[in-house]
Amino acid sequence: MRAAKLAVLLGALVLAPLFVSDHFILSILIAALMFGVFGAIYDLMVGYCGLTNFGYAGFIAAGSYASALGASFMGVNPWVGLLVGGILCMALGFFTGLIALRVKGLYLGLLTWFVGETIRLTIANSTEITRGMLGLTVMPFPDLLGIDFSRANLHAYYYALLVIGTAIVLACWWLVNSNAGRAFKAIRDDELAAESLGLSATKYKLINFSIASFFTGIVGAFYAHYIGILSPSPTEFGVSRTIEVLTVTYLGGRGTLFGPIFSGFLIVGFQEALRGIGAWRLILFGALLISVMLFFPRGLATLKKWLW
Amino acid sequence: MDFSLLLDPSILLELLAQGLVRGSMYALMAVGLSLIFGILNVVNFAHGELFMIGAYVMYFVVASLGFPILAGIAAAAVVLFVVGMLIERVLIDPLRRRSGRGWLLDAFVLTIGLTVVFQNLATELVGSRRQGLVEMIPGSLDIMGISLSYDRLVILAATLVVGAGVWLFVRYTPLGKAIRATGQDAEAARALGISVRQIYMITFGIGASLAGISGALLITIFPAYPTVGMLPAMKSFAVVVLGGLGNLPGAIVGGFLLGIIEAFAVFFLAAGWQHVLTAALVVLVLVIRPQGLFAVQGARP
Numbered sequence: 001m002r003a004a005k006l007a008v009l010l011g012a013l014v015l016a017p018l019f020v021s022d023h024f025i026l027s028i029l030i031a032a033l034m035f036g037v038f039g040a041i042y043d044l045m046v047g048y049c050g051l052t053n054f055g056y057a058g059f060i061a062a063g064s065y066a067s068a069l070g071a072s073f074m075g076v077n078p079w080v081g082l083l084v085g086g087i088l089c090m091a092l093g094f095f096t097g098l099i100a101l102r103v104k105g106l107y108l109g110l111l112t113w114f115v116g117e118t119i120r121l122t123i124a125n126s127t128e129i130t131r132g133m134l135g136l137t138v139m140p141f142p143d144l145l146g147i148d149f150s151r152a153n154l155h156a157y158y159y160a161l162l163v164i165g166t167a168i169v170l171a172c173w174w175l176v177n178s179n180a181g182r183a184f185k186a187i188r189d190d191e192l193a194a195e196s197l198g199l200s201a202t203k204y205k206l207i208n209f210s211i212a213s214f215f216t217g218i219v220g221a222f223y224a225h226y227i228g229i230l231s232p233s234p235t236e237f238g239v240s241r242t243i244e245v246l247t248v249t250y251l252g253g254r255g256t257l258f259g260p261i262f263s264g265f266l267i268v269g270f271q272e273a274l275r276g277i278g279a280w281r282l283i284l285f286g287a288l289l290i291s292v293m294l295f296f297p298r299g300l301a302t303l304k305k306w307l308w
Numbered sequence: 309m310d311f312s313l314l315l316d317p318s319i320l321l322e323l324l325a326q327g328l329v330r331g332s333m334y335a336l337m338a339v340g341l342s343l344i345f346g347i348l349n350v351v352n353f354a355h356g357e358l359f360m361i362g363a364y365v366m367y368f369v370v371a372s373l374g375f376p377i378l379a380g381i382a383a384a385a386v387v388l389f390v391v392g393m394l395i396e397r398v399l400i401d402p403l404r405r406r407s408g409r410g411w412l413l414d415a416f417v418l419t420i421g422l423t424v425v426f427q428n429l430a431t432e433l434v435g436s437r438r439q440g441l442v443e444m445i446p447g448s449l450d451i452m453g454i455s456l457s458y459d460r461l462v463i464l465a466a467t468l469v470v471g472a473g474v475w476l477f478v479r480y481t482p483l484g485k486a487i488r489a490t491g492q493d494a495e496a497a498r499a500l501g502i503s504v505r506q507i508y509m510i511t512f513g514i515g516a517s518l519a520g521i522s523g524a525l526l527i528t529i530f531p532a533y534p535t536v537g538m539l540p541a542m543k544s545f546a547v548v549v550l551g552g553l554g555n556l557p558g559a560i561v562g563g564f565l566l567g568i569i570e571a572f573a574v575f576f577l578a579a580g581w582q583h584v585l586t587a588a589l590v591v592l593v594l595v596i597r598p599q600g601l602f603a604v605q606g607a608r609p
Contacts, residue, residue: 052413099595105413106351110549111594117542118587125580234538243420250417279432286424293418294402 009258010166017158026154030161032268034223037165039248039260041215044172046246047254048181049208050188051101052109055116057241059213062119063089063220064230064237065130068138071225073129078141078225082164085221086214092119093213097206104191116242124232135231138224157226164222168215172257175211184208185255247289253301263300322454323571329460331567332467333526337540338547338559339474340518346554347491347511349412350400353419355544356537357426358388358516362523363532364430367439377444384524385517392516395422396509404508430534440531459528466525470518471560478556487511491554546590552600561602 013033020026038060045051053059066088067081076084100111123130130136141149141160149156175181183204186194191201224230234240248267252259267285274281296302341355352358362384370380399422403415445458478484489497490507498504522540523530530536543566548554551562566586573582593601 050410099591103594103598105410106416107594107598109413109416110351110545111591114546114549114587114590114594118584118591121580121584121587125578125584239538243424246417246420279428282428283425283432286421286426286428289421289424290399290418293414293421294399297414 013162017155023154026158028268028272030158032265033161033165035248035268036261036264037168037219038245039252039264040169040172040257041212042245042249043254043257043260045208045212048176048188049184049205051205051209054109054113054242056245057237058116058119059089059216060220061123061232061237062092063217064224065123067221068136068224068230071139079144082218082221086218089217090210090214094210097209101202101205120232120237133231135229138228138230141225161222180207250292251299253299256301259300323575325454327568327571329464330571331564332464334543334547334566335560335563336467336470336522338544338563339470340515341544342548342554342556342559344512344515347487348508351416353416354422354426355519356541357423358519359523359540360537362388362520363527363530363536366524366527367532371441381521381524384520388520389513389517393509393513396512427534436534438531438533441527443528463525546586549590550593550601552602555600558600558602
């Protein structure tokens with residue numbers, strides 16, 4: 001049953017863009033898919049291991065800039081850059097975890113928030129390399145396997161992201177159902193009890209945080225070459241972006257992994273559909289997060305038994 | 309970077325003065341955040357937006373309606389007191405009473421949502437134009453070769469008055485004592501007949517009111533616009549972490565400390581890097597001394 005549902009979900013994601021030729025709608029589909037994947041990665045941390053990363057956007061920035069700067073200064077092929085972004089972000093996540101994972105809950109949230117801001121502000125101020133707020137122009141992906149990856153061909157970008165995203169989400173799924181995943185959940189539910197069973201909480205948290213950062217870096221690098229211009233503003237790589245990803249995860253339901261994929265499409269879709277009402281759509285967005293916290297702490301998963 | 313400049317006493321004095329003025333601003337911003345955390349354990353991410361509302365109230369009362377400055381500050385205090393109490397009773401209190409594991413994190417995320425609502429509500433209702441006052445009291449004081457505008461001195465004085473006022477209030481008044489008792493041990497306070505729910509609501513109101521007062525007082529530096537609260541919020545969090553989460557005197561000292569550090573950083577580093585330094589400093593303190601720089605022995609982490 002589970003596999004059948006997954007096949008339906010994947011089928012819908014594969015088929016959706018075939019009916020779309022409009023550039024704008026395609027870019028919305030890409031944004032929705034990207035938020036869905038970010039949300040799923042975020043869920044790996046917060047939903048399965050209780051790790052609250054409020055500096056998430058800073059980690060996305062690290063992946064994005066690693067690949068973008070690698071491509072423009074060292075001629076790194078952007079496809080290799082995906083890996084460069086992933087590995088740099090993983091190193092960053094590993095070291096952050098090493099110092100940060102001793103503190104818990106709110107303290108971890110505050111700490112990661114300022115780690116994220118440190119990353120973003122460092123990028124913003126290193127103007128000789130990153131051009132700071134002026135924005136860094138990033139080359140598109142080169143053609144691969146004879147497929148045209150110029151930015152006019154958004155279908156190619158959508159399917160490339162779908163392949164990457166599917167691989168990441170399936171890897172997350174495998175991970176949370178492995179022994180390590182059981183350890184994550186044990187630590188999330190009761191760290192003391194888990195440790196008394198001989199699980200090293202720090203070790204598993206570090207594994208979780210590093211892997212999530214690795215995936216974040218890959219998608220971040222993809223984002224850089226897709227979007228074509230990066231600037232370290234608060235809306236792009238600061239608190240606002242973290243809030244968006246966090247909302248996707250919380251609305252999708254923490255600890256569901258696939259919930260964020262749905263909520264990514266829901267949130268991005270509604271935000272675009274409601275563009276006509278101006279700032280009200282963001283007011284609704286904030287109110288949505290508040291009402292999830294107040295009334296539906298399990299997010300869309302509350303509806304799951306009726307709908308899916 | 310030329311550290312030999314530090315040997316010049318006039319430069320040193322100038323930087324210290326700038327740091328004190330800057331620090332008084334940070335301390336003023338952070339007091340409310342610190343109070344709310346200290347008593348309710350809730351980290352209020354929307355702190356900057358309460359600051360923003362305070363700035364708008366100040367602008368409308370003083371610039372649009374033509375009332376004196378003090379009336380603007382009082383209005384900001386009252387409006388935010390009510391807003392704060394409403395936030396606590398309508399949004400935070402239900403979460404607390406559901407009281408699942410990790411509800412404090414849920415409350416934090418909820419206030420994140422509140423941030424988004426307030427910022428965009430302001431955009432929708434008053435637009436994103438910057439609306440500020442040029443100066444509250446014209447002129448400046450020249451002393452020992454340093455020039456400090458009266459506005460900055462007012463802020464410095466206000467910080468000391470507000471800091472001392474809050475401290476005296478929680479220390480000596482019956483309500484203040486009830487607030488402290490609730491913060492120390494809510495169950496014991498309840499057993500002594502204190503209405504803990506009401507204390508939480510009032511405390512959140514006072515904290516919000518302090519945020520509003522700081523927004524009103526700092527309007528010459530931070531004109532009112534929808535996202536004006538983001539920088540003050542970040543600095544407030546930095547101050548509160550430096551001073552120790554929930555440690556009121558620590559927040560005041562932490563504010564001045566951060567101000568002085570930044571004044572020196574602005575002087576010696578390229579513009580903008582002082583923000584990096586602040587963020588990195590906060591990370592460092594959270595890692596090495598999560599209880600804050602000024603916590604007494606045995607204080608909670």
